Amino acid sequence: MKSFSIKIADTVIKITPVYSQIFEMCRDYLTDEEPLFEVETNEKDFEREKAMADGEYSLSYLETLAVYRKIVTRLVFSDILLVHGSAIAVDGKAYLFTAPSGTGKSTHTRMWREYFKERAVMVNDDKPLARFKKDGVFIYGTPWNGKHRLGNNICVPLKGVCILERAKENSISRISKKEAYPTLLSQIYRPIENGEAMIKTLQLADKFMELPLYRLGCNISQDAAITAYEGMKDQL
Template sequence: MQKQKMMTKNYKMADTVIEVTSIYEKVHEYCKDYLTNEPADFSVCTTPEDIIKEKEKSDSEYAYEGKTLPNFSQGTLEETAVYRKIGEKMPNYDTVIFHGSIIAVDGHGFLFTAKSGTGKSTHTALWREYLGDKAVMVNDDKPMLKITDNGVIAYGTPYNGKHHLGCNMSVPLKAICIITRGEKNSIVRIDKSEAYAMLLQQVYRPQDPLQMAKTLKLVDKLAENVELYKLACNMDIEAAEVAYNGMKG
């Protein structure tokens, strides 16, 4: 790998300032909307070895699924390495990265999560169609959730999916909704025990045992501080109407 000059910049995500030192400019281009001059709360730094590990991990996952191996650039692989390093540290700040699509309506956040391919992004697109300018995309893939005794705040992040839907904003999280496919649209309130397995599956799970222990406590608190729902839906606009009316309160 050709030796390059390391680049360092600070980014503010979920009210936490992260100093990122990288080999490739792509990392900083990706995070540019979160740039800040504030002093860092913690720092992450990548190495050529991190990029090699990301390449091996990516190839292994694609091979396991029987897919053609991707040809990700070194910068893209490094960006993923930075994401993982940030995810490892965020529980220290009562924050987790969560896999889901979150939309804000009238000052409240609604987070949709599901197994891959179920239609999270499609469903939030229906909300934007149904509600128009009232609905604002916060993040379409990996928002951050700051979890406190007084509630949960959802934040946009650079990690906003292949369509880059989202923005640098925050909103109080009112509800998390687990999406399933169904012929008819219906929504029901569920309790922590029904939602917990999916919440744990969709949160970023640190490799460090101490950080994972913190994450488990945060997931417990998350489930206690927001409303939890299960939505059976099709891809008709009525799905958004049913979901919105069921959760808005």
């Protein structure tokens, strides 16, 4: 498989893969610009991903995970953080919903799309990147956008981060960094095998939690989307 370059979070990365799946996955992010760094995979990477996987997966799929792991470990030094969550934009402002897998993040942002229609744009449904700039934090789409492949190659200012919890009644409240820290940290990719990158990740995580933070108790309804939006849209 030939090398190719992609541009994500305003950063160009050259990828030299073994299998073609990752090239197909990254088609919307291809570029001819000069890369900042290069990533390639080998048998050791595949074995590592196998050991961490929660099921049986093809080597070509495991390679996509290995490549992203290597990419985001490097990106922290450019003030870019990977956060597991579903990010959606309404009227040009993005909101990120995060929670452990299976809680209903994708279902919740689907309710936003159904309610807001053309006003809503999916940024990324699984592994968006947050980049810290002088004028704020911006959320980016990436090719790693979940099993339903929901996302766009866009950059949107991030206005709020919401921890989603299931509940019978819909409610939203502003929470402190201390309250949010355990859950948010668990949803941020932490390169534990690279000490320097880990330190930088924790520094960025601390800055990330200076954004407006919320806890949303919600059921599976459009009313939940309305509750979330009304609770977050006017906050600075």
